[in-house]
Amino acid sequence: MYREVHIVRAGGLHSLGKVVDVVTKGALPYSLRWQYEVVEQRYPNGWRLIARGDLEGEGRWEIEQTGPSVDVTYNWRVRANHPLIRKLGLIMRPLFKANHVWTMRDGERGLRKQLAQLHFALRQAQGDNRDGWSC
Numbered sequence: 001m002y003r004e005v006h007i008v009r010a011g012g013l014h015s016l017g018k019v020v021d022v023v024t025k026g027a028l029p030y031s032l033r034w035q036y037e038v039v040e041q042r043y044p045n046g047w048r049l050i051a052r053g054d055l056e057g058e059g060r061w062e063i064e065q066t067g068p069s070v071d072v073t074y075n076w077r078v079r080a081n082h083p084l085i086r087k088l089g090l091i092m093r094p095l096f097k098a099n100h101v102w103t104m105r106d107g108e109r110g111l112r113k114q115l116a117q118l119h120f121a122l123r124q125a126q127g128d129n130r131d132g133w134s135c
Helices: 083-125
Strands: 002-009 019-025 031-041 046-053 055-066 069-080
Touching: 031 055, 069 083
Parallel strands: none
Antiparallel strands: 002 019, 019 031, 031 046, 046 055, 055 069
């Protein structure tokens, strides 16, 4: 989960060139400090970012409208550079993997909650008082 987020550079059109410092933490007692930069923008269908620091590599967001739904895919190819993970990676791999799965599920719950709140706010702004939207 994101614990700290600091925008270093806002970037240009659709955040191209945006640089963000991030601190993330899962269930285990360590944090990952890393930075990402948006290096490619394919608005409105996605973007690519480069990660540096305790996580190093790239991420690609793919967004595709399929009828009334939107498919979102995130391809995240990074290497962990955190000293604890690099030192104990082979021995602690199952624990690190479980921590990653927990963190991703927690992040998904948070994202679903934000999307539901946004959807509700949009419905309210349009004068639609129906309840019962879910992800």
